[in-house]
Amino acid sequence: MVLxxxxxxxxxxxxxxxxxxxxxxxxxxxxxxxxxxxxFIGWVFLHEKAYQNIDTGIESAVMTxxxxxxxxxxxxxxxxxxxxxxxxxxxxxxxxxxIVSENQTQSxxxxxRILTGKCxxxxxxxxxxxxxxxxxxxxxxxxxxxxxxxxxxxxxxxKNSIRFPMFNVTRGNFPSNIDEKYIKTCKYDPxxxxxxxxxxxxxxxxYTNESFNTIGGEIGINVGWVCxxxxxxxxxxxxxxxxxxxxxxxxxxxSKGYNFRFAKYFRSPDGTEYRTLHKAFxxxxxxxxxxxxxxxxxxxxxxxxxxxxxxxxxxxxxCDLILLxxxxxxxxxxxxxxxxxxxxxxxxxxxxxxxSQESPRPRKAKLEEKHSEDxxxxxxxxxx
Numbered sequence: 001m002v003l004x005x006x007x008x009x010x011x012x013x014x015x016x017x018x019x020x021x022x023x024x025x026x027x028x029x030x031x032x033x034x035x036x037x038x039x040f041i042g043w044v045f046l047h048e049k050a051y052q053n054i055d056t057g058i059e060s061a062v063m064t065x066x067x068x069x070x071x072x073x074x075x076x077x078x079x080x081x082x083x084x085x086x087x088x089x090x091x092x093x094x095x096x097x098x099i100v101s102e103n104q105t106q107s108x109x110x111x112x113r114i115l116t117g118k119c120x121x122x123x124x125x126x127x128x129x130x131x132x133x134x135x136x137x138x139x140x141x142x143x144x145x146x147x148x149x150x151x152x153x154x155x156x157x158x159k160n161s162i163r164f165p166m167f168n169v170t171r172g173n174f175p176s177n178i179d180e181k182y183i184k185t186c187k188y189d190p191x192x193x194x195x196x197x198x199x200x201x202x203x204x205x206x207y208t209n210e211s212f213n214t215i216g217g218e219i220g221i222n223v224g225w226v227c228x229x230x231x232x233x234x235x236x237x238x239x240x241x242x243x244x245x246x247x248x249x250x251x252x253x254x255s256k257g258y259n260f261r262f263a264k265y266f267r268s269p270d271g272t273e274y275r276t277l278h279k280a281f282x283x284x285x286x287x288x289x290x291x292x293x294x295x296x297x298x299x300x301x302x303x304x305x306x307x308x309x310x311x312x313x314x315x316x317x318x319c320d321l322i323l324l325x326x327x328x329x330x331x332x333x334x335x336x337x338x339x340x341x342x343x344x345x346x347x348x349x350x351x352x353x354x355x356s357q358e359s360p361r362p363r364k365a366k367l368e369e370k371h372s373e374d375x376x377x378x379x380x381x382x383x384x
Contacts, residue, residue: 016337016339018333018336018337020319020323020333022323022327025319025322025323025327028315028318028319028322029315029316029318029319030315032314032315032318032319033312033315036308036311036312036314036315037308037312040304040307040308040311044304044308045304049228049294050300050301050304051296051297051300051301051304052228052230052294052295052296052297052300053166053294053295053296053297053299053300054292054293054294055164055165055166055167055292055293055294056291056292057164057165057166058162058163058164058225058289058290058291058292058293059162059163059164059165060160060161060162060163060289061160061161061162062089062090062158062159062160062223062287062289063088063089063158063159063160064088064089064090064092064156064157064158064159064285064287065088065156065157065159066079066083066092066094066154066155066156066157067079067154067155067157068150068151068153068154068155069150070082070148070149070150070151070154071148071150072097072098072148073098073100077148081095082094082095082096082148082151083095084260084262084280084282090286090287090289091284091285091286091287092284092285093258093260093280093282093283093284093285094151094154094201094282094283094285095148095280095281095282096147096148096151096212096215096216096281096282096283097145097146097147097148097280097281098145098278098279098280098281099138099139099140099145099278099279100276100277100278100279101134101136101137101138101139101276101277101278101279102276103274103276104134104135104136104138104274104275104276104277105134105135105272105273105274106133106134106135106273107132107135108130108131108132108135109130109131109133109135109136109137110128110129110130110131110137111128111129111130111131111137112128112137112138112139112140134275134277138277138279140279145281147212147213147281149212151201151212151283152200152201152202152205152212153200153201153202154200154201155187155198155199155200155201156198156199156201156204156221156285157183157197157198157199158173158197158198158199158221158223158287159172159173159174159197160172160173160197160223160238160287160289161173162225162289162291164227164229164291164293166293167229167293167295169227169229169233169236169293171225171227171233171236171237173197173223173237173238174195174196174197175195182196183197183198186198187199187200187203188200188203188240190207190240194239194240195237199221199240201283204219204221204242204285205219207241207242208242208243208244209244210244215257215283216256216257216258216259216281216282216283217244217245217246217247217249217250217257217258217283217284218244218245218246218258218283218284218285218286219242219243219244219245219283219284219285219286220242220243220244220245220285220286220288221240221242221285221286221287221288222240222241222242222243222288222289222290223238223239223240223287223288223289223290224238224239224240224241224290224291225238225289225290225291225292225293226239226291226292226293227291227292227293227294228293228294229293229294229295230294230295230296236293238291245286246258257281258281258282258283258284259279259280259281259282260279260280260282261277261278261279261280262277262278262280263275263276263277263278264276264278320337324337
């Protein structure tokens with residue numbers, strides 16, 4: 001077995017051409033080759049641009065600014081009242097409605113629901129558990145609070161700068177020559193005004209198929225950069241898309257929407273500290289930036305061209321499987337395609353060579369026959 005292993009290991013295989021004159025096999029071969037060529041030209045090179053170096057390590061900075069005035073509980077609210085946090089970061093909230101608990105102080109009072117412990121009388125004569133904390137306790141069971149309608153017309157200004165470090169290319173999400181008049185009047189529209197960096201809140205909700213009256217979740221504003229740097233850098237522009245990021249919890253009865261609490265603290269003239277507690281229902285916006293840039297490079301081009309030429313050979317592999325396993329003339333094809341040459345044949349050929357040296361005339365005739373008739377390829381006629 002060991003000797004057989006070494007004998008089989010130290011062998012050499014060389015290609016052998018066999019011409020098969022079969023319409024069916026020939027058509028299959030050309031169709032497979034054509035499909036492979038179309039795939040590499042259409043998808044790999046034209047669509048995926050496999051001839052380029054790709055940089056996906058995008059560096060990004062985002063600044064935001066919200067504008068608009070609203071009327072809520074007979075009070076005019078501006079940006080300082082309804083935007084949290086106020087630093088203009090890539091993640092921020094726009095408050096649409098509030099539950100306010102005013103003049104809370106540290107004391108003992110009745111909880112809003114009956115629990116355990118000392119039972120006291122609530123503000124409407126009902127029995128409740130006593131607590132120690134900020135009193136009166138917050139009542140967040142109020143469902144009659146309406147959202148601030150003016151929030152639909154609030155606008156979000158997005159300023160985004162990016163850099164592709166591999167190519168040292170820096171771009172911004174709106175042209176540098178944009179004027180003040182344009183900024184004050186434009187609103188983003190995916191068809192008529194795709195370069196405007198100002199987005200109306202109501203339009204964003206419309207793009208995500210959400211209703212303002214029921215919204216209270218997380219909205220993603222996706223800024224996508226896909227740049228072909230073989231063209232002018234001025235053609236490197238962003239595209240915007242909008243998604244409901246917490247859509248999976250939209251029908252969840254346990255945790256639905258988005259809300260948070262914050263308080264404003266005060267001190268009375270006698271030194272008593274009190275506060276106003278706000279439970280805020282809000283729309284949270286996340287500005288998400290992604291992108292890639294490509295530029296021609298010889299290395300990926302050569303690699304993919306070689307891969308294309310190599311893949312064309314898959315047609316031959318498929319046709320061989322058909323010829324060897326599914327056609328009636330498979331045995332004939334096997335006999336012509338595979339031929340084993342051993343050392344015994346080599347010795348016999350050496351003996352024939354010595355015999356031919358003893359008789360020069362036959363040797364000459366044999367060489368002429370080889371030169372005129374043997375092309376190194378076998379031709380098999382039409383297979384049944």
